[in-house]
Amino acid sequence: MTPVEPVPLDPPEATVVGVGADGWPGLPEASREVLRGAQVLIGGGRQLDLLPEECPGARIPWPSPLRPAVPGLLAEHRGSRIAVLASGDPMFYGIGRALAEVLGPDALRVLPHPSSVSYACARIGWPLEDTEVITLVGRPAARLAAALHDGRRLLVLSADATTPATVAALLRERGFGPSRMSVFEQLGSADEACTEGTAETWQHAPGDPLNVIAVACRRAPGTLRLGAVPGLPDAAYENDGQLTKRHIRAATLGALAPAPGELLWDIGGGSGSIAVEWMRGHPSCRAVSVERDPVRAERIARNADRLGVPALRVVTGRAPEALDRLPVPDAVFIGGGLTAPGLLDACWEALPAGGRLVANTVTLESEALLGAWHRRHGGDLVRLAVAHAVPVGGFTGWRQAMPVTQWSVTKPQPETPAPQDAGENQS
Template sequence: MSPASPLPAVPAPASAVSVVGIGADGWAGLPETARAVLLDAEVLIGGERQLGLLPPECGGRRVPWPSPLRPAVQPLLAAHAGSRTAVLASGDPMFYGIGRALTEELGADALRVLPHPSSVSYACARLGWPVEDTETVTLVGRPTARLTRALHDGRRLLVLSADATTPAAVAALLRDRGFGPSRIRVLEQLGSEAEDCLDGTADAWEHPPGDPLNVIAVDCRSTPGALRLGAVPGLPDEAYEHDGQLTKRHVRAATLGVLAPAPGELLWDVGGGSGSIAAEWMRAHPSCRAVTVERDPERARRIARNADRLGVPGLRVVTGRAPDALAGLPVPDAVFIGGGLTAPGLLDACWEALPPGGRLVANTVTLESEALLAEWYKRLGGQLVRLAVAHAVPVGTFTGWRQAMPVTQWSVQKTSHAPGDDR
């Protein structure tokens, strides 16, 4: 059998916007195809630094991106419609780059993307780290706290820096989160003649701010005795600041198991308390989102602090009383009700908000709320369970069991027409 012929390349339309990746090595590091596109372009759009890497032979009109960038994408490209336009991007345009915004605004068919090796590829090549085993976290335009979710002893991380101050901020976060012994290497100007590397540990990081174009490599090492935050639901209760309003560890693990977070999904956490369910939902995957609704302002502020501490600063906290505070929230994939079940109309509002396939889970420890859940279970089905946990405690010179309050949990998945739901 003869080998299969390669598939012919599908040419981009003549009107396509070319997106050209360029590295710190500038024009010298570009292949002939990318150079030809830039030499032919009538309009060149990019950051000031990227435009400055082009030689005078690139005679197209140079247009720097304004700030904020995203709202300017459509009008700026529309203003140059009909011209041969090239957009410059750092490294691989489709890896945390402008390529995503352009694709979402214009569609993939309107683009011709010419990637360059990304900073991650360069960094892994320098460090001898397999790319597939290295987690990447970007802090460009994002809070440093989001790095916390990726911190596990023995893991290797690459952090995309926002600027020259990011390495010191990362070192401070590592110290604060119990990862002071971690080795840090700051790789500057990767791929250029000015390439450099700063080395040290988070505990002893004293390097002054260097080049703003840098990637941070972290070999994660925890301090002996540091609180262990695992990758699955059921973090230690000690991980949370709380006033007693906390879904305890074992019940929390069981609750997240039934909620079953999946990448990209949105959770409503109603009656947030300390925000533990929402925080661990978001820790399940970087793309998981959550909104927590809490009527008490002090608890709402505490939820925000817990989210920051656990590496999910994107958790949205709404201060207000449900169900009124639910109005206008984006459609959820799942709803957890941890408090306020007997509030008039709350269960109805949460159920109505769910699309087909959405899940609802409610926990309670009171007889009144348990009776309400039993009514809904009778009408809609699902699962009604009682969770009981006991802890060993000293009894004089002996040891006995201390029973925690049992938790009644109702869980149900919405179909297009749930059994018994004749409303």
Template sequence: MNHPRTPHPDVTVVGIGADGWGGLGGAARAVLGAAEVVVGGARQLALLPKDACRGERVAWPSPLRPAVPELIAAHAGRRIAVLASGDPMFYGIGRTLTEVLGTPLRVLPHPSSVAYACARLGWSVEETEVVTAVGRPLARVAAALHRGRRLLVLSAGAGTPAEVAALLCDRGFGPSRMWVLDQLGSEDEQCRDGVAEAWDEPAHDALNVVAVDCRRAPGALRLGAVPGLPDAAYEHDGQLTKRHVRAATLGALAPAPGELLWDIGGGSGSIAVEWMRTHPSCRAFSVERDPVRADRIRRNAERLGVPGLGVVLGGAPGALGQLPPPDAVFIGGGLTAPGLLDACWDALPVGGRLVANTVTLESEALLAECYRRHGGDLVRLAVAHAVPVGTFTGWRQAMPVTQWAVAKAGPAPLNTSPGDDR
């Protein structure tokens, strides 16, 4: 059985709320009272009474993360208390300290703003989705918008509530009800509510949380939680993996939390976007050599709630050398580019997945040879749509797509032929 490592002997992280010293328990007060150095934000340090906390006060510099090792080293051998808002391990400094110092810490958590907000609203924490806008793009909220869902947005400042309301209206969720909870846990706590499309509240206290009861506007495009979003969800110039093929492709890629995708020949970015929408921790890079399409990919990612999608402007395989190793690779264009398949295959770890789609005979022959040598699944995807034929209805066949999907079982190269069908 593995046991937790011994916490750092000199550093204790103490969570503190808007109620300040009065809201702290005995253990937290004892740590702060005995600390020789207290590190925290200026607002947090101001909450401590000078007579009870006599240690040296050090405000975090900006940027914070690069300064952590030097700051802790400068006070080595002294008892250090680090102040954090609420629960230090929930989007807090506790995680940063643990990652940078490479050791666990003693942590004394305080109720988080999420716990307070759910308590005030009567919402169950486990059924409420949380999105933080602190140091992250607010556009991430868009990926969490589904009718009937409840969201909490951790605000980046006083202007966040109005920005949330504008985003809801832009994404077809203007009828959603909103609450803004200021200074949770303090004597100055306030709660104001309204509807996003009619939101006209002035700027709130910088320390606020926005709660949203999601309601989709009539006629707004429905975006589900699984791959295969409507084609109309994307801005595109025709270079788009269509909905039904996209769903099959994501099924073959099989994204899992925390995994990284290379999307080569991004086009409109739909594969990478929907890979990232499967879980907030999924990551992706879309490689696209056309600058107009690269900008379009960025806009699609922003609108559909995954602004963290990395867009690499350049051709493959040349542009792949700068990327971190992938867990999966999708090739949607340029299959016969010299060295492309070899580079992708070599970059994959054992167990990594490669999925390639094509509509040309030349690339289809290449995939058939890859299938013969490496196995996997070789399928042809054909979709037909009902369309008017005079006063009747008939089928219009879309161009069939040949797809090869394989999980890497070993390091053998593909040794493919040169050429370019893109």
């Protein structure tokens, strides 16, 4: 059988080349050939300095901020042979993502290099598939808190030389001081180094800015245990009593059914527990918490930071007016203010087809309103009751919490008109 010759692809508009800390000596010949032949070389100053004189292309450092400059810079040099330098694997928290979004994957050629994560796992002997990776490059350190579980292995991509000390302080504050830390610097280069210790005793001076932190999580005795599913202990939240309690919260998140990348409107945020646990469900989940009381709004932000979702957006204002210009939600939770004129109508109108709405109430007036909406739109109308065992003299009895009425519904697709009979007179 005669082999079929592969069809040559059109030349890419740009080639992105992964470079390690060892620079030119660590590159395979295919990557070197691209860099020698490039007319335009774009990258960070440190990366450009790693190239030898045999790469004669014009060297252009990335401006700051980087991401908004990408389209214009590529357009300026369209038609030239462009090579973009990236650290390690360009498609792993690298510039490759932005280039693929601007040019499209068919116009981009990627030549990856082993990432710092691969090097770190090789050095410490951790299986990469069992290790969670969190980047703190351009992101708040508080997001690390959501990944803290006893026995979990984490790799943290550092923003700079001060990140290890910041991580150690956060681990201590969150009750994970006994966690073992290994800071790997200049992985893959002749200057590679490793510093080790525990978070509670970490006093090392800042080292090389190019570092990765391996964290073997260990919870200190007495630290509140936080699980990975909805229904965190009530004690995890700073609150003034305006808190969806643990068991009701778990049922509510179950009805909301968060999925990766989705956006929640949490209306009447209170302590922010619904929005916080929505976002803890997956790193890509997003939420906006709307709270009219500014003191509570500040408290929501503190809870979000403490529990590892600092990206939670808090809007201080009264709904439905505060809902104007918010991004379209995938789901809406109403935990307070149900009887505010126009609130349910505004939320229903904002939801796209397939979006979910969940509303909780403990009052007869709001319950009547939910009953009316249930008759109109269907869904599930349930009453949730929780009782706790309490001392009764020398015995034990049940103390009933206020029952919660919950309506949950998925907005249907709009009805399409039935086609007219072909034989019908359409004049």
